[in-house]
Amino acid sequence: MKKTQSNATYNKPENPDIMETRYDLQILQSLRKIIRSIDIHSSRLRNEYDITAPQLITLLSIRNERPMTLAQLSHEVQLSPSTMVGIIDRLETKGLVERIRSQIDRRQTHIHITKEGKEFILKAPSPLQEQLATSLKGLSELEQSTISLSLQRVVSLMQAQDIDASPILQTGSIHKKSS
Structure with a gap:
């Protein structure tokens, strides 16, 4: 038997791989619980607020920053531009954001949060x-x-x-x- 600094005793496993395997499983189980918790929270967002977590994050990013281009927004929330197009389409359909063409460079479109989007954020839960x-x-x-x-x-x-x-x-x- 070996003593630790806290004077508690424990038996050192004869096979050190046993301890590693247990940590592997504990880490895996913890990760699975985290993923499941995210699943449950995402379902709640969809069911109670009719919004997905990526949509909410996008909306919050627009609110916290200035109006942004699709590329800037994609970089900000770390999603591909093609995914971001779909998210903005759905937020625009819900009336939470709008696309406004730049007066300086007509090739650019900026995403703006609407009044409804700002009101939605006030009642929405944390992502x-x-x-x-x-x-x-x-x-x-x-x-x-x-x-x-x-x-x-x-x-x-x-x-x-x-x-x-x-x-x-x-x-x-x-x-x-x-x-």
Whole structure:
């Protein structure tokens, strides 16, 4: 038996791979819970507010910034331009944004939030689960940084750094459907 600094005793596993496997499974289980939680929150957004998380993030980005071009917006929310076109189309259909052609360069179109879009934002929930957003605010900057760095490390370990990701995950198939 080996003693730790806290004077608690534990049995050192004879096979060190057992401990690794347990951590692998714990990490996988935690990731699955996070993904499931995002699924549930995304369903709630769709069912109660008739908006998807990427649409809400896009709307918030337009509100927080100035009117933006499609390319600027695509870069801001880390989604492909083709995906952004569909999101803007749906937000425009709902009357939450409008496209306005630039007076300076007629080739450019800027996306503006409408009055209805601003009102919608006031009643919409956080795109991040409220409990998580509130809990994160209660943590020290060091704790928040540690969590962020740990998650970034997991992304790196999964070799997923180059995968495009919206600030809010959208679940579903990772394969594009062919036309």
